[in-house]
Every structure is written in C-alpha cells, then in structure tokens.
Amino acid sequence: MLKALVTDVDGTITDRRRRINTAAVETIRSLVDVGIEVVLASGNTVCFMDGLCKMVGTDGTIIGENGGVYRRTFSGTLRIPGDKNACLAAFEILKDYFTEKGVELELYSAQYRFADVAFARNIAPDEARTVIRDHDLPVRVLDTGFAIHLQAPGINKGTALRDLAGEMGLSPSEMMAIGDSENDIEMLEAAGIGVAVANAPAATRAAADRVTKESYGDGFVEAVKEYFDGFEGR
Incomplete structure (x- = not known):
C-alpha cells in the first residue's frame, strides 16, 4: 500500500515555462488531507522549497539540490550528504x-x-x-x-529518498515517485512505483514503471489518480 508520494517540481507539477499546474496543487492538497505524505523533490534550494511547501500546503518534508540535502518536516534537521x-x-x-x-x-x-x-x-x-x-x-x-x-558522486534524489524514508518510518516500497528529468532516474528506481510524465526524455521513461499519457502537471494528476486507491481528487 502506498503511504507517501515523492514528486519532482519543475517539468512535473509545472509546465515548460515553470508555471505551476493548479490541478496538481489541488491534487497534492487532497492527498495531504487524507493522510498521504507528500515530499517535494527538486534541484532547487532549501529556501525556494520552503516557500513552495508553504504555498502548496505540505509539511515541509523536502529533497533539495538533487538529493544533496533533505529534511523531514519544517522543524526537522537539514541533512547535507552532498559536498x-x-x-x-x-x-x-x-x-x-x-x-x-x-x-x-x-x-x-x-x-x-x-x-x-x-x-x-x-x-x-x-x-x-x-x-x-x-x-x-x-x-x-x-x-x-x-x-x-x-x-558529488553517489548523491542523488534516490539516495535521499531511501534515507528520508527511514526518518519517516516507511519503506521505499511504500512510496511512489513522479518525475520528468535525468536527475529523477534514481528516485524513480528507488521508489516502490516510479512514474515518468510524458514529457520526460527516453532515459527517464525507461527507468519508470509507468509513463503517463499526459505531460507535465496533467501527467502528475493522471498518475496520482491511477495509483492511489480510491483517490479522485477534488
């Protein structure tokens, strides 16, 4: 049973111009409201991620800098495995x-x-x-x-996902990951279910368990509705 969702940001819950998909935001909020933990994972900085988490409505659990940093909730300790x-x-x-x-x-x-x-x-x-x-x-x-x-070699979103899962009291097999880029490959492989949105390049699609029909944020919403039992969104 899936208990958490880890999602990339740019190109996954946004469009190609980095405009956030409002349906994706509503989907994330609906997941949070029914007790599914949502982790935002990105190459972006911690301060960017903090603002995004506040606006979207998650608890501040993040993977930033492509796995170089991660943190469990806003009040948690920032881990910095990168160099x-x-x-x-x-x-x-x-x-x-x-x-x-x-x-x-x-x-x-x-x-x-x-x-x-x-x-x-x-x-x-x-x-x-x-x-x-x-x-x-x-x-x-x-x-x-x-x-x-x-x-740094050996540091990526996948290693951060595994380490963060331990802090969350979960197995990576209980997590779904969604992404669109080459920096998401290890994350998709580490999660129990890895989904690439349709705009992802060939290497990322090959690493995924499933590729959506829709691109960008619409693909994100499609994946959530397919894999989270009984979830229909708002």
Missing part, C-alpha cells in the same frame, strides 16, 4: 575552460546552496562532462532541462 566544496572546485575549472571559448557561466544562487552547484544552461552538458572526466574530478554533471548542476 559543495568539490562542486565549487569543479565549477572553477569549467568556468576557466569555457571562458577561453568565449562563454561565461552564470552561477545560480550559490549563497543559498549547501551541497551542489547550479549554473545557466548555456553550454552542452556532454562537453562539461568531458572536461570533468579529463580532469578526473569527483563530481558528476546533471542536466535538469532548466539548469546544469554539479553534484
């Missing part, structure tokens, strides 16, 4: 490399991040991966479709 220093060092090497090619990398919200590094998606992620590999740096490159992130 920001390694990510910053890797960013400086990437910055120097691309500056020589005439491309400036724009760092996002560095002062608000505890574990990873995010920057504007104005370079090819595969080229960044090649630079990282050539320098034998202990980080990996993630492309969320909205930004490029540097994260």
Whole structure:
C-alpha cells in the first residue's frame, strides 16, 4: 500500500515555462488531507522549497539540490550528504575552460546552496562532462532541462529518498515517485512505483514503471489518480 508520494517540481507539477499546474496543487492538497505524505523533490534550494511547501500546503518534508540535502518536516534537521566544496572546485575549472571559448557561466544562487552547484544552461552538458572526466574530478554533471548542476558522486534524489524514508518510518516500497528529468532516474528506481510524465526524455521513461499519457502537471494528476486507491481528487 502506498503511504507517501515523492514528486519532482519543475517539468512535473509545472509546465515548460515553470508555471505551476493548479490541478496538481489541488491534487497534492487532497492527498495531504487524507493522510498521504507528500515530499517535494527538486534541484532547487532549501529556501525556494520552503516557500513552495508553504504555498502548496505540505509539511515541509523536502529533497533539495538533487538529493544533496533533505529534511523531514519544517522543524526537522537539514541533512547535507552532498559536498559543495568539490562542486565549487569543479565549477572553477569549467568556468576557466569555457571562458577561453568565449562563454561565461552564470552561477545560480550559490549563497543559498549547501551541497551542489547550479549554473545557466548555456553550454552542452556532454562537453562539461568531458572536461570533468579529463580532469578526473569527483563530481558528476546533471542536466535538469532548466539548469546544469554539479553534484558529488553517489548523491542523488534516490539516495535521499531511501534515507528520508527511514526518518519517516516507511519503506521505499511504500512510496511512489513522479518525475520528468535525468536527475529523477534514481528516485524513480528507488521508489516502490516510479512514474515518468510524458514529457520526460527516453532515459527517464525507461527507468519508470509507468509513463503517463499526459505531460507535465496533467501527467502528475493522471498518475496520482491511477495509483492511489480510491483517490479522485477534488
């Protein structure tokens, strides 16, 4: 029996322009009202996630920075398994490399991040991966479709889901995860049921147990109605 839902944000409960789907918000609130715990999981910062949780109506349980941080409720202790220093060092090497090619990398919200590094998606992620590999740096490159992130290896939304499940007194098998991007793959694989919305790339769809017919927030609502017994939403 499913007891919790873990959902990505951008591209999963929003549209391609990052506008939140109001039906998805109503669906999340309806789940919360019947006792289903909802975890928002994103590459975004903790402060962004806190505001979103307040507005949407969850209890503040989050996975942020692509698994680099997680927390059980607003009053819980923020866990930081990621390694920001390694990510910053890797960013400086990437910055120097691309500056020589005439491309400036724009760092996002560095002062608000505890574990990873995010920057504007104005370079090819595969080229960044090649630079990282050539320098034998202990980080990996993630492309969320909205930004490029540097994260410590072995840290992802899936590892955070497993650790958070323990703090929630649940098994990962009692959780459903929904996502749309490559940074959601491990999360979909870790959950009891992993669902990719229709706009997800091929690799993410392949990792999922189910791919919705609808895209973005409409796909999210479709998945919840299918898997949570007796739930019809408002």
